[in-house]
Amino acid sequence: MIGQPEALTGRTAVVTGGASGIGARTVEVLRALGARVVAVDKSFGPADGEDTEHCDLGDVAEIRACADRIGRRTGRIDILVNCAGIVGPEASVADIAEDAWDLVQAVNLKAVVFMSQAVIPYMTRGARGGNIVNVSSASAHRATARSVAYASSKAAVESVTRVLAGELAPHDVNVNAVAPGVTATAIFGAAQDSDEDRARRASQGATGNLFNRFAQPDDIAQVIAFLCLPESRQITGQTVHASAGSIV
Ligand SMILES: NC(=O)c1ccc[n+]([C@@H]2O[C@H](COP(=O)([O-])OP(=O)(O)OC[C@H]3O[C@@H](n4cnc5c(N)ncnc54)[C@H](O)[C@@H]3O)[C@@H](O)[C@H]2O)c1
Known part of the structure; x- marks a missing residue:
């Protein structure tokens, strides 16, 4: 396990896609480091408990309402992990349907921008700094046939990461991306x-x-957690490749 036990005690984290795969393991790792973690996912319901939030990240109004509920409840959000993602149907530029394109871009890209926007007021209050980690993909760097929506959404997430790192540096917020390769999840x-x-x-x-x-989900979750720890404070605006050298 990365980090000292209790390294994130007193910190509040929000993890999107927290019901499954890399996001679910990230929730466990951040909790083991002492953080209070609210897991956000469209698959959560009322029976899933206090520190889970149902949210369809394809809907900006739901994103805003979700972030405000969490922010009001916890007072502050120190860490945001934008992990939720979908691959969508395999399709090339020649045949992708507009609605399939829009859904992949909405969940993988637009939600990263608007969840970050909604969380920023709760992260920048009190001058304590913060951490945002966006989950990209090796696909952002390596062309695979019939993945135009997914690959382009992840490339754009890395661009957003760089832009946001500059915007939030005055608030001592680190913004980075992690680009996993093939990982044993449901996706x-x-x-x-x-x-x-x-x-x-x-x-x-x-x-x-x-x-x-x-990779196992834990392999990626440990890298995400590192980027939320004080030991990584000099890293911002970067993409950390966790794809076993699929991109070298
Ligand atoms: N598994 C891989 O091989 C791999 C490789 C590279 C990148 N990634 C990225 O890792 C991230 C996590 O994926 P995973 O592999 O753990 O997959 P996963 O399917 O196990 O988890 C994705 C989670 O996102 C949630 N989600 C999807 N659409 C949503 C929506 N509209 N609103 C709210 N929640 C929604 C799902 O319910 C699910 O819990 C994704 O961004 C994915 O693109 C995965």
């Missing part, structure tokens, strides 16, 4: 893959990497 149906399928996807073609292995 690509990978959770159902056999070991053989995973080995093939990690070793061949556009998703291949130098270690020929899938």
Whole structure:
């Protein structure tokens, strides 16, 4: 486990996509470091407990209402992890449907901008600084056929990360991105893959990497957590590649 126990005690974190995969593991890791973590996801309901928030991140009005509920309840938001994402249907520029394009851009890109916007007032009050981590993808850097909406949304997330790092530096807020490679979660149906399928996807073609292995959600969550700790205070506006050398 990265960091000292209690390193984030007294800090409040919001993790989008916190119900599954990388986001769910990030919630656990930040809680283990002492943070109060509110997990946000469209799949949460009233039965999921106090520190979960139902929110459809495809809807900016819901994003604003969600951030305000959390901010009013906790008083301050120190950490925001924009982790929720979807791949959408495989489609090329030649055949992508407008609604499929719009949905991927709304969840993967627009929600990152407007969740950050909604959280900023709660992060910049009190001059305590803060951390924003946006989850990108190796796909932002490596062209794969029929992934135009997903790849472009993630490339834009990295651009937003750089711009926002400059805007929030006067408030002592670090803004970074993490770009995972293939990771064993539900997003690509990978959770159902056999070991053989995973080995093939990690070793061949556009998703291949130098270690020929899938990441586990914990591999990515630990990197995200590092970017929320004081030890990473000199890192801002960067994308940290956690893709086993798929981008070198
Ligand atoms: N798994 C991989 O191989 C991989 C590789 C590179 C990048 N990523 C990125 O990692 C992030 C996390 O993905 P994951 O692999 O853990 O997948 P996942 O499917 O396990 O988790 C994604 C979560 O986002 C939530 N979500 C989706 N649409 C939403 C919406 N409109 N409103 C609210 N919540 C919504 C889902 O309910 C789910 O809980 C994503 O941004 C993804 O693009 C994943």
